[in-house]
Amino acid sequence: MTVTYTLLEACTYQEDVRKSRFLGWAAPVASIDEAMAFFAAHSVVDATHNCWAYRIGPLYRFNDDGEPGGTAGRPILQAIEGQGFDNVAVLVVRWFGGVKLGAGGLVRAYSACAANTLRQGKRQEVIPAMQVRCRCLYTDLARVQARLAQAGVRTLDEQFDAEGVQLRLDVPLAVASELAVAVADISRGQALWQPLTEQARK
Incomplete structure (x- = not known):
């Protein structure tokens, strides 16, 4: 049987990729309302993009927030699933630094930031x-x-x-x-x- 994990508490991580700053937040959530409240509380109004994803059992959703389709929200969701997490929401905030990353670069940046954010957290088996x-x-x-x-x-x-x-x-x-x-x-x-x-x- 596949082992699934959730986070014990919220965690954060930050990195720079070719002059763009990426700030990740992740937290355990029990409902869609909790996930959306978490995104609202941690989104940064003056950032270029606030991209996110959540998985709660069979329910999942992601948002690219203006990035090219499939380059932000879906890679964040894949990072959640790739580490075996459930009942988790992840937000990645980006400040554009003037250098375009291209579709492949965006996918790698959002995926890596989400994965590294989750690695900062204390996990618990579900x-x-x-x-x-x-x-x-x-x-x-x-x-x-x-x-x-x-x-x-x-x-x-x-x-x-x-x-x-x-x-x-x-x-x-x-x-x-x-x-x-x-x-x-x-x-x-x-x-x-x-x-x-x-x-x-x-």
């Missing part, structure tokens, strides 16, 4: 996970929670009532089926185990 609703009796709760903790499950929400407890869980996909069986065994078939969504987990 673990495929799913959300599960689990309901069990109070008498089984301690054993269920111990088994879940052993498997690296995170509890996102707890709701208690007279009958027992309902948990919303973040469960690594690799152990989801095994845990469903384990919880059924612990509760003698009385617990509810209901998958809700599948998502990437940091």
